[in-house]
Every structure is written in C-alpha cells, then in structure tokens.
Amino acid sequence: METAAIIELDNLCKTYGGHRAVDHLSLSIQKGEIFGLLGPNGAGKTTTILMMLGLTEPTSGVVRVCGIDPVRNPIEVKRKVGYLPDDVGFYPHMTGMENLLYTAALNGIPRAEAEKRAWELLEKVKLTDAAHKKTGTYSRGMRQRLGLADVLMKRPDVIILDEPTLGIDPEGVRELLRLIRDLSRHEGITVLLSSHQLHHVQQICDRVGLFVGGRLLAEGNIERLAQQLFLQDAYVIHVVASPLDDRLLVKIEAIPGVNKVERTETGLDVYCQTDVSAAISQTIIEAGSSLFHLSRRDFGLDEIYHRYFEGRDGREGE
Numbered sequence: 001m002e003t004a005a006i007i008e009l010d011n012l013c014k015t016y017g018g019h020r021a022v023d024h025l026s027l028s029i030q031k032g033e034i035f036g037l038l039g040p041n042g043a044g045k046t047t048t049i050l051m052m053l054g055l056t057e058p059t060s061g062v063v064r065v066c067g068i069d070p071v072r073n074p075i076e077v078k079r080k081v082g083y084l085p086d087d088v089g090f091y092p093h094m095t096g097m098e099n100l101l102y103t104a105a106l107n108g109i110p111r112a113e114a115e116k117r118a119w120e121l122l123e124k125v126k127l128t129d130a131a132h133k134k135t136g137t138y139s140r141g142m143r144q145r146l147g148l149a150d151v152l153m154k155r156p157d158v159i160i161l162d163e164p165t166l167g168i169d170p171e172g173v174r175e176l177l178r179l180i181r182d183l184s185r186h187e188g189i190t191v192l193l194s195s196h197q198l199h200h201v202q203q204i205c206d207r208v209g210l211f212v213g214g215r216l217l218a219e220g221n222i223e224r225l226a227q228q229l230f231l232q233d234a235y236v237i238h239v240v241a242s243p244l245d246d247r248l249l250v251k252i253e254a255i256p257g258v259n260k261v262e263r264t265e266t267g268l269d270v271y272c273q274t275d276v277s278a279a280i281s282q283t284i285i286e287a288g289s290s291l292f293h294l295s296r297r298d299f300g301l302d303e304i305y306h307r308y309f310e311g312r313d314g315r316e317g318e
C-alpha cells in the first residue's frame with residue numbers, strides 16, 4: 001500500500017477530569033485501508049473517533065484527517081468524513097429516498113445531482129425497492145445499509161463505522177461487509193471500523209489495533225499481531241505421521257525454533273517461533289516414518305483477542 005497517510009494521530013491524549021481516556025496514541029492509517037479498532041468497553045475507541053471528527057478536543061497531541069486539523073476546521077473534516085454510528089437514526093415518517101435527499105440538501109448538493117446520486121447509492125446498498133418506503137418500517141439491516149448510503153452521499157474520503165454489523169442477520173452482514181470492502185478496494189475510501197464482532201473484523205480489515213486503557217497495545221495485520229503477541233509460540237504446526245514414537249518426538253523437539261510438542265488425538269501439535277514445517281517433514285522422513293498431513297494453524301483474531309486480554313480486565317480504565 002502506498003504511503004499517503006490519511007489519518008495521522010501523534011501522541012494524542014484526552015483526559016476527562018483526572019481520567020486519561022486516550023493515552024499518548026500514535027497511529028497512521030493509509031488511504032484505502034480498512035482499519036479495525038478493537039478493545040474492551042472503555043478502552044478509548046469512541047473518544048478517539050470523536051477527536052478525529054472534531055467533536056471533542058484533544059487534551060494534547062495532534063490529529064490530522066485528510067491533512068486537516070479537526071480542532072481548527074471541524075466543518076471541513078465533516079465534509080470529508082462520513083460517520084455511521086451503531087444505530088443510525090432516520091426520520092421515520094420520511095422514505096429512504098427523502099432521507100437521502102435531506103442529507104444532500106444539508107450538504108449543499110444540488111437537487112438533480114442529489115437524486116441521481118441517491119438512486120445510484122440505493123442500488124449499491126440494494127434498497128432500490130424500498131426507496132419509497134418510510135424508514136420507520138425498515139429493519140435494522142436496512143437502516144444500516146441506508147446509513148451507509150447516507151454517509152456516501154457527500155462522497156467522503158474516510159468513513160468511520162461504529163459496530164456496523166450489530167444485530168444484523170448473517171446474510172445482511174455478508175452483504176454489508178462486501179459493500180464496505182468494495183468501497184475500499186474500488187473507490188479508495190479509507191474505512192475505520194470499531195467493532196466487537198471479531199470474525200467480521202477479521203474478514204475485512206487490512207490492519208487492526210488493539211486498545212486497552214486508552215493505549216494502543218499492538219497493531220498490524222492479523223498474522224503480524226499473532227507474532228507480536230504470542231512471541232514464543234507464533235506458529236502451531238499440526239502433524240499427522242506414522243509411526244510417531246517417543247524417539248521421533250524427541251527429534252522434532254530438538255529442531256531449532258521448536259518450543260514445545262504436544263500429542264493430540266490425531267498426531268502432534270508443534271509450537272514454534274518460526275515456521276519449521278520443512279524441518280519437521282525432513283525429520284519425519286529421515287526417521288523412516290510416513291508423513292500423512294502437515295499444516296500450519298494460524299491464529300484467528302478471536303484467539304489473539306481472548307488470549308491477549310485474558311487476565312487484563314483489571315487494567316481496563318486505569
């Protein structure tokens with residue numbers, strides 16, 4: 001990905017009374033990236049988003065969104081950034097189309113252009129058939145999709161989504177995630193996503209940041225995070241071979257980089273710092289055994305999150 005940072009946070013702090021909600025946060029997000037903000041309740045995610053939107057002032061540090069300082073130019077930032085809260089509210093007595101046209105009017109978009117854009121967006125979010133229905137009759141999934149169309153009316157460079165998939169059925173989630181990915185891939189829109197739905201985050205985010213107690217504890221793509229967080233046992237390699245006697249097990253344990261070998265119902269799990277798959281297969285074959293299966297198990301975000309936050313709850317909100 002190219003180097004144009006569209007969101008830059010440098011040593012950002014926000015203190016409420018004596019409580020530091022965001023603590024020296026530095027982060028840079030590139031154009032077109034989908035970045036996931038993860039962390040337990042009270043970790044400082046919403047406060048960070050509010051500072052990016054110019055809705056709350058940092059106590060210290062720097063925020064730049066599309067090169068703009070939201071503290072000095074909140075209106076300019078709002079023009080470039082679309083924010084979709086977790087439960088978006090529309091005027092229930094107005095139709096989906098009327099709501100979009102209302103947003104367009106607020107953003108100074110001429111009526112003819114607004115209508116054309118609204119139809120395009122309603123088609124994109126698959127709401128064409130519901131365009132003339134009152135939003136009071138929309139399901140939650142439909143409201144979220146209309147919400148996405150709504151933030152896209154002003155052609156933003158960045159969209160910030162807070163729990164966009166909460167309470168939506170699996171088919172609706174699939175559709176919403178596909179839409180978000182398309183916006184990033186085909187339109188170069190930068191997406192910041194705050195969510196507790198780890199498997200959704202994992203499906204679409206290029207990078208994630210783990211927040212706790214106002215601090216960014218780790219960030220990167222899922223594989224890098226796993227390596228950063230699990231350090232010692234960054235890889236687990238599952239091996240099925242026969243015969244698999246204790247002598248062979250000792251030989252595998254002796255391979256440089258292997259930390260621990262555990263017998264499982266079907267074979268062995270080899271915990272290691274680097275991917276030693278090739279050395280394992282060579283060792284098995286040289287020992288005269290047959291290798292039936294060898295696969296590297298990658299850590300999912302669920303596992304990263306739970307292993308990482310295990311026993312850390314007491315540190316929340318410090």
Ligand SMILES: Nc1ncnc2c1ncn2[C@@H]1O[C@H](COP(=O)(O)OP(=O)(O)OP(=O)(O)O)[C@@H](O)[C@H]1O
Nearest residue numbers: 016020021039040041042043044045046047048317
């Ligand atoms: N307006 C406020 N006044 C005082 N304290 C606040 C205010 N807003 C947030 N906080 C505190 O700042 C900390 C961070 O809150 P924040 O809402 O940013 O967390 P979060 O990560 O978004 O949590 P959640 O996942 O629950 O939305 C919390 O301890 C919260 O109580």
